[in-house]
Amino acid sequence: MEAVPRKTTIREVAQAASVGIGTISRVLNSSSQVSRETRARVLEAIRRLGFRPNAQARRILKRRAEMVCFLLSNRDFLHPFHARILQGVESYASGLKQHVLFAALHYSPRTPPDRIDLPPVLQEHGLIDGLILAGTIYPNLLRRIESIHMPFVAFSNNVVGMGDEEQFDQVGFDDFNGTLHATRYLIGKGHRHIVFAADVSYPWLWRRFEGYRQAMRENKLKHVLITSRNPQSFVDFGQKSAGRILSRQPRPTAAVAGNDEIAYGLWRALRRQGLKVPDDISLVGFDDREEAVLMDPPLSTVHVDKEEIGETCMKMLLERLHHPRMTFSQRILPTEFVIRGTVRQL
Amino acid sequence: MEAVPRKTTIREVAQAASVGIGTISRVLNSSSQVSRETRARVLEAIRRLGFRPNAQARRILKRRAEMVCFLLSNRDFLHPFHARILQGVESYASGLKQHVLFAALHYSPRTPPDRIDLPPVLQEHGLIDGLILAGTIYPNLLRRIESIHMPFVAFSNNVVGMGDEEQFDQVGFDDFNGTLHATRYLIGKGHRHIVFAADVSYPWLWRRFEGYRQAMRENKLKHVLITSRNPQSFVDFGQKSAGRILSRQPRPTAAVAGNDEIAYGLWRALRRQGLKVPDDISLVGFDDREEAVLMDPPLSTVHVDKEEIGETCMKMLLERLHHPRMTFSQRILPTEFVIRGTVRQL
DNA sequence: TTAGGGTGTGGAACCAGTTCCAGGGTTTGT
DNA sequence: ACAAACCCTGGAACTGGTTCCACACCCTAA
Structure with missing residues (x-):
């Protein structure tokens, strides 16, 4: 039977x-x-x-696996942000009959390149044609990937400690202009005392800080950076920043958070102290995570199209595979400030 | 090329x-x-x-791809819930040098099985050894998968419209006992008027409702099911339920939400109407999503170990691959009620 | 001395496709 | 009428591993 x-x-x-x-x-x-x-x-x-x-047999002869690997590095779990990038990669890939493998990797930035233990996918040969790197990327990982001659594209916003001379294919989004526009919007709404809250030792948060600073400078306003000590997480960072913001004289009328999590932490701590957003203080975030719309009022934030990032990574990787000797390219995708309910006209 | x-x-x-x-x-x-x-x-x-x-060449001879596919069906995007399951699959798999392919599928429950367009991975032969099905699973998809003779394991909580005679490997978690314990906890805290809010036309929410009802019956309490009309989403469902809960006489002192999203919607609507959780009304959720801890106060909810689900799916699939004629098995993983801050002692 | 067992090694055959070349048939050009 | 060009087709050779059998060699026992 x-x-x-x-x-x-x-x-x-x-x-x-x-x-x-x-x-x-x-x-x-x-x-x-x-x-x-x-x-x-x-x-x-x-x-x-x-x-x-039989797909396997064809692949030997074609010398193409028609498969790429999405490698998530140094993330305790697959956050919605990267999940959406993965989804973008997959949907674009499957339209071209390419397959997407998911793998995770944990490594220390201080491990010498040749000592980094790559996941099984990368130890074999011919299993995948190329790699999409997501998560935090340090130079030693890049060296390691180069050593096995695997074509790759990096999602570059979380690249850390790389000199300008570094050459590789990368896709990212525009941190600088994101906060630039968000801050200009706040200024347009009549705000003058605007602070920026984030740990700027992260390169991407530094770039966002620069965007904020640029907008302030354009308008001859003083920039103020708020940080907090020993935060457990971004949310905690935001919570701890609230007190520091409120203690300033004159009290800021608006805050630009380095990301939505910091914004959320801020919002929560402010609310606990009896302050209302946006009535008492305006707030903008960055990333436009799922929770942004769910906040009450919904968070005005800088929107990043995660699917598009994934799609662009995949597109660029395929180009690289077709033209191995092409010069490296870098694509910066635009961000968009979305107006919701956390900014008030002064 | x-x-x-x-x-x-x-x-x-x-x-x-x-x-x-x-x-x-x-x-x-x-x-x-x-x-x-x-x-x-x-x-x-x-x-x-x-x-x-060359991995490909070995695979022809071994007749094993050492690769499985995680197929997410009918989800507009990879939610954290399924992302964590995927992560569980991947981490267990990579320890055994197995690879995990990610693919998505959209289909209608009414499409005849042979007309369902499978993703490229499943159209080829020998690319993967087996399948882990996640997302909403209707009988026609199961028929389709069976027709290509691909071994599979289903994450069964979102299986819809399946008769009891259906035989396949499945892994799920315990909806019934989750709400049973949550409700017993509320009763233990002195609550007597407890409502359940969810659209019970979803089989999993129905099972949760049954758990709630069982706890109420044990204590000779009246069960009350709250639903709402034309919700846009679970959060919206929760928001719309709030009014219905508050209009009841006597006013309920606690609500069991079918999942965390409904709980969130409820919480938000209650807060807007000037009611405090848990001072005015206690609230429990189900699933323990990331946001549960972030709510203010953090949500007491039924915790589900998503990584364990993924791991168990992978384990079961490998068993099936080793013993193709083994009888089908079903594993129900336990859930655990976690006490946070949304329940008050009466 | 010979038989028997165990270990180590070489390489033909194999897997399931693709590629390519030779050859047959038909059409077109002169 | 004959050659050249073209289309279609069959199948040997090939891809890069694994498997398996034959065989060489060494050691021990009868």
Whole structure:
């Protein structure tokens, strides 16, 4: 009854259709060099025998795995942010009949490159054609990947400690202009005392700080950076920043948070102290995570199209695979400030 | 496509080490039938030539892809819940040198099985050994998967419309006992008027409702089901339920939400109406999403170990691959009520 | 001395596809 | 009428590993 169907091969199909094996291959690869009747006969035989070509065998000859790996490094778990990038990679890839492998990696920035233990996917050869690097990326990981000659594209916003001379394909989004526009918006709404809250030792938060500072400078306003000591997390950072913001004289009328989590922490701590957003203080975030719309009022923040990042990474990787000697490129995707409910007109 | 540089093969390594190809293979597979000196010479040659065996070629012979696919169906995006399951699958798999492919699928429950368009991974043969099904699973998808004779394990909490006679490997968690314990906890805290808010047309929410009802019955308390009309989302469902809860006489002192999103919606709507959780009304959720701890006060909810689900799915799939004729099994993982700050002692 | 067992090694055959070349048939050009 | 060009087709050779069998060699026992 439940007999497992014997795996049919092209030789069996060839016999069933009374043609040669080469013809089967030609039909499968839809090369036009097959007459209409022969093609029909072959397709009929394929259907009758339930034949599905073995992907592995083809890949040996083609020297292409038609598969890439999405490698998430140094993340305790797959946050929605990276999950959406992965989704972008997958949806673009599957449209081109490319497959996406998911792997995670944990490493220290101080491990020498040749001592970094790569995940199993990268230890074998021919399993994947290329790599999309996401998560925090330090130079030693890059060196390690280069040492196995694996083409890759990096999601570059979380790249840390890289000199300008570094050359590799990268896709990122525009930290600087994101906060620049957000801050200009606040200024346009009449705000003058605006603080920026984030740990700027992270390069991406530093770039956001720079955007904020630029907007302040343009308007001859004083920039103020708020940090906090020993935060447990970004949310905690935000919570701890609240007190420091409120103790300033004159009291700031608005805060730009380095990301949505800091904004959330701030919002929560402010609310606990009986202050209302945006009535008492306006607030903007960065990243536009899922929770931003859920906050009450919903958070005005800088929107980043995560799917587009994934898609662009995949697109760039495929280009690299087609043209291995092409010069490296860097793409910065635009961000967009979305107005919701946390900024008030002064 | 540009020509890919030819990589070293075992034949070249064999020549370099002055041994036969069989010996190289034996060294690679660490079979003990190789003398110490020969092994050393081979390893040296491998190192010198930078040889990495071609995974594809081995797979043809082994008839194993050492790869499984995590298929997410009918989800607009990869939510943290499923992201963590995926992570569980990956971390367990990579320890066993198995690889995990990510793919997404959208289909209608009413499409006939043979008309469901499977993702590219499943159209080829030999690419993956098995499948882990997550997302909403209707019978027609199961039929479709069975038709291509692909071993699979389903994450069964979101299985819909399946008769009891259905036989397949599944892993799920305990909806019933989750709400049972949560409700008993509320009762233990002195609550008597407890409502349950959810759309129970979803089988999993129905099971949670049953757990709640059981606890109420045990204590001779009346169960009350709160639903709402045309919700846009679970959060919206929760928001719309708030009014219905408050209009009841006597006013309920506690609410069990079908999941954390409903709980969040409820919490927000209650707060807007000037009611405090847990002072005015106690609240418990289900799932223990990331946001639960972030709510203010943090949400008491039923914790589900998502990584464990993923791990168990992978484990079960590997068992199935090793023993294809084994009878189907079903594993229900325990849930745990976690006490945070949304329940008050009456 | 010979038989027997165990260990180590080489390489042909194999897996399931693709590629390519030779050859047959038909059409077109002169 | 004959050659050249073209289309279609069959199948050997190939890809890069694994498997397995034959065989050489060494050691021990009868």
